[in-house]
Amino acid sequence: MTRFARCVLLLAVGTIVVRITLDGHFNSFVQQRMRWPLLLAGIIVVGLAVVDLVIASRDDDETNQRPISPGVGWLLIAPVAVIISVAPDALGASAADRIDAYDPPAPIDPLAPILPETDPFPIKMLDFVNLAMWDETRALEGRQVDVEGIVVNDPEVADGFLLIRFVVSCCAADGIPIKVAVTGTPSAFEDDTWVRATIEWIPPDVPYQDENGPKFVEARLVDITEIDEPPGSPYESPF
Amino acid sequence: MTDMSLVDDVHEHEHDHHSHDAPSRFGVVGPIMVVAPLFVALLARGRVGALDADALRLxxxxxxxxxxxxxxxxxxxxxxxGLIAAFVSPELVERFVPKRPALAVPAAGVAGLALPGCECGSVPIAGRLMSAGTPPAAALTFLLAAPAINPVVLVSTAVAFPGDRMLVLARFLASFVTAVAVGWWWSRRGADNLIEVDGHRHDGPSRFLRFSDxxxxxxxxxxxxxVVGAAAAATLQLVIPRSALDVVADNELLSILLFAALAVLLSxxxxxxxxxxxxxxxxxxxxxxVFLVVGPVIDLKLVAMQSGVFGRRFAMVFAPVTLVVATLSAVAFGQVFL
Structure with missing residues (x-):
């Protein structure tokens, strides 16, 4: 790869990185805290491209014809081309179908949640499932909560649907779905629709940890509205 | 007059290029190879989605x-x-890196604590350390230790396993022992001739140019x-869904082998x-x-990057040894601590 070619390659990579960081598309791929590192990386790559451009415009022709980087570098154009052509979106129903639901690990100390006084109150899907499974004080019982997630119509949930949200710690490749079975009302939405739902936990007859325990945390639907955009990041962070 | 000749020069080259691909000012073929796929991608925009191929989108x-x-x-x-190439001379390395591999290797392992990155960043660093004169055994130990035992990794392990504090300690020790053991093995084996590291010194006119180049x-x-490794890992994540693993959960030996394999394949x-x-x-x-100790030291994208940076012959020897040592080390520390 000649210097000028490398310059164009780096420019393409750096520009697309800066672009997906600024327009928010990066949220589909990585956690939000990667925003600044990504922007910085994009700027570094563009900076390296500019240095190449300056040197190439100064050097004579013969020097510029010499290959200065290995050809395998061309492959860097592949992710750029995929972002432009496929415009991949965040993990959704088709990914949730392939991966088992997240099982929050047992806490070290018993949970003692202090919940807001008035219903309904907003809560992360991760916290909802964690409290449902491990809170021995059953603080969630009888409370109405607001959660945001996507609808997945699963035949296993007869009179309802799965409300899911992915937990992503680094990038989408490590995403694990949180699944809550919302029952009592047949689904009015297609797969992958983003909704804000008010739900109420249905305590299980048999504990979740039991071998015959329910497969999903279950909840009763109180209210549901479709929302356009995933709020902030489409993913929840385990941190 | 000078101006005229410059213009002539440019024209001549353009002409040359059209006729028989002779050198032109910038070389047009390379940039076209970048722009063409992007152009095709732009044309395909929206149409790929119309295929509604879930698997392709995922x-x-x-x-x-x-x-x-x-x-x-x-x-x-x-x-x-780049900073290593610009500022670290073989003389400097000689002064600071212990001569005896018995010391240099564990020192490099401890140095791995300081780099809060993933595995992808440590491959080029290890390569440059070698070109700057660091003994390969020490550079390789750093390569294995840096992604496995840095603070960010240990903290995220503690967050992921709140009930199993010993797991963090076991991960740290098993990874450190793996890195040092492989480093010592490499220094005794004396197979440095397998490494085809890019020894090219970029003697730019200035340190800055040496750095940027x-x-x-x-x-x-x-x-x-x-990119090669990411494509392979994405494909395998689709082919081996994580839910399909339950089959071997009851058999300890099979689970260990399975997790060593998964660590490599899922990357x-x-x-x-x-x-x-x-x-x-x-x-x-x-x-x-086993999954946590093997993954940071060897996986598909690492093997791809290592065979690129250090040569394929190197990777053919280094990767299997690392896999075996990491698995054994993890099993041993698992027996002691968990």
Whole structure:
């Protein structure tokens, strides 16, 4: 790869990185805290491209014809081309179908949640499932909560649907779905629709940890509205 | 008159290029190879979605995610490798790196504590350390230790396994022992001739140019192999769904082998692998420790990057040995601590 070619390659990579960081598309791929590192990386790559451009415009022709980087570098154009052509979106129903639901690990100390006084109150899907499974004080019982997630119509949930949200710690490749079975009302939405739902936990007859325990945390639907955009990041962070 | 001749010059070259691809000012073929795929991608925009191929879209998300996630760490890595090329001379290395591999190797392992990155960044750094005169055994120990035992990785492991504090300690010790053991083995074996590291000293007119040229070169080099590894890992994530694993959960030996294989095939970042392991509670802690110790030292994208940076013959020897040592070390520490 000649210097000028490398310059164009780096420019393409750096520009697309800066672009997906600024327009928010990066949220589909990585956690939000990667925003600044990504922007910085994009700027570094563009900076390296500019240095190449300056040197190439100064050097004579013969020097510029010499290959200065290995050809395998061309492959860097592949992710750029995929972002432009496929415009991949965040993990959704088709990914949730392939991966088992997240099982929050047992806490070290018993949970003692202090919940807001008035219903309904907003809560992360991760916290909802964690409290449902491990809170021995059953603080969630009888409370109405607001959660945001996507609808997945699963035949296993007869009179309802799965409300899911992915937990992503680094990038989408490590995403694990949180699944809550919302029952009592047949689904009015297609797969992958983003909704804000008010739900109420249905305590299980048999504990979740039991071998015959329910497969999903279950909840009763109180209210549901479709929302356009995933709020902030489409993913929840385990941190 | 001077101006005239310059203009003539340019014209001549343009003409040359049309006729028989002679040298032109910038060389047009290379840039076209970048722009053409982007142009095709632009034309295909919207139409790929119309195929409604769920698997293709999911593959694209995974593939782009792995590369995007790795890029900041790769950028940090090549900036450091550029600084090494610009400022670290063989004389300096000789002064600071212990002569005896018995000491240099564990010292390099401890140095790994300081780099809060994933595995992708440490490959170019190790390569440049070698070109600057660091004994390969020490550079390789650093390569194995840095992604496995840095503070970010240990903290995320503690967050993912709140109830199993000993797991963090076991992960740290098993990874450190793996890195040092492989380093010592390499120094005794004396197989440095297998390594085809880029010894090219970029003797630019200034330190800055040496820095930027090395950084660009390493970025393009390691980045190209990263893309190969990311494509392979995305494909395998689709082919082996994580839910299909339950079959062997009851057999300890099979789970250990399975998790060693998964660590290699799934190629999950060392900062994230603990959460994936925590999500598979039906398996024993020891088998999941194997996953956490093997993943950062060897996986598909690392093998791709290592065979690119150090040569294929090197990777053919280094990768299997690392895999075996890491697995054994994890099993041993799992027996003691978990």
């Amino acid at each position: 593959w694209s998300t995974l593939f782009v995610s792995i590369t995007v996630q790795a890029l900041p760490f790769l950028a940090l890595g090549v900036v450091l490798s 090395t950084a660009s070169r390493d970025l393009v080099h390691a980045g190209g192999y990263l 999950i970042c060392s900062e994230a692998d603990a959460f994936v392991a925590a999500g598979l509670p039906q398996f024993s802690l020891t088998s999941r420790l």
